[in-house]
Amino acid sequence: MASLNVGNLGDYLREQRRTAQLSLRQLAEAAGVSNPYLSQIERGLRKPSAEVLQQVAKALRISAETLYVRAGILDEKEREELETRAVILADPSINERQKQVLLQIYDSFRKENAAENAAGTAAEQAHPTAT
Template sequence: MSDADPFPMSMGELIRRQRELAAVPMRQFASMVGISGPYLSQIENGLRAPSEQVLRNIAEHLGVPVSDLVDERTEDDTDSEEAMRDLIKADPNLTAAQRRALTEVYVAMVTTTRVQRAATG
């Protein structure tokens, strides 16, 4: 994750984050979904787009709706996330490493909250 793009919200990144939050190793998750490890790696790295069926299998095994894996943030979501990123970047009391770490924690929390909200309706 670079300082220039601390909010990578591609489908692959969302899939990777949800898999990591579920604490499932890549090879194990690929096997659960019925695809190869290299194919899952390519999806997570944005090199390949999954077919509709593979995307449905991924969502099912992550326990999230397919729509949660597709970046459907509203303008308000984007504005608030941008504001938080700007605050983190502007804090003179943080080192570059601390900024990156804080941003990663923030993104993980926001993603987790979205998934929990979607799961509860």
């Protein structure tokens, strides 16, 4: 029996394919996968690899990370971080050095906030009545 995530992935892929006005055969050809295999993915009978999802996402011109979340490969937080990084790296208005500095700042903020959240959780566990 297909898992819930795989079923959701198949439904989502079918919806995206129809929105792009592509037949199953056209998408399979554009993604470099077989027509029957893509059909099985859409029906929730197969769980594709990350590589296949990336090929399908590229053919549909959508985020591969979104497909990874739907397939259960990535969680939502990981997807958001990857998309943020991708947007920074794709920005043509800043140079490579600026992109790297911006990513370093982004990482430092994420670490700082994770540490604060962990400290807050520990404090709540130590003093559960304090609100």
